[in-house]
Amino acid sequence: MVMAEEKLWKCGKCKEDLVKKRTAFSYLGHTFSTEVMCCPKCGKVFIPKELAEGKMAAVEQELEDK
Ligand SMILES: [Zn+2]
Known part of the structure; x- marks a missing residue:
């Protein structure tokens, strides 16, 4: 697997490589989860x-439809 195209993210404070983590967000009373990079x-x-x-726009649209 070649991942050369993927940008290598590092924490500006710790200089640690970021790892992917599934995180839950709460926005306008809705909770959704997505993978983000974290230190x-x-x-x-x-x-x-x-x-x-993009996520926020999607959630806002969902709310408007109701
Ligand atoms: Zn850090």
Whole structure:
């Protein structure tokens, strides 16, 4: 498996490689989970801007439909 295209993320504080972690978010009373990158040392979670915006937009749309 070649993963050269994948960006290597590191925690700016610990210099640790980030690991994928399934995290639950709560937004506008809804809870959903997604995989995000997080620091194994300090636990800081890094959410790509596109992912955060895309997910939030999806949840907002879901709420509007009801
Ligand atoms: Zn860290």
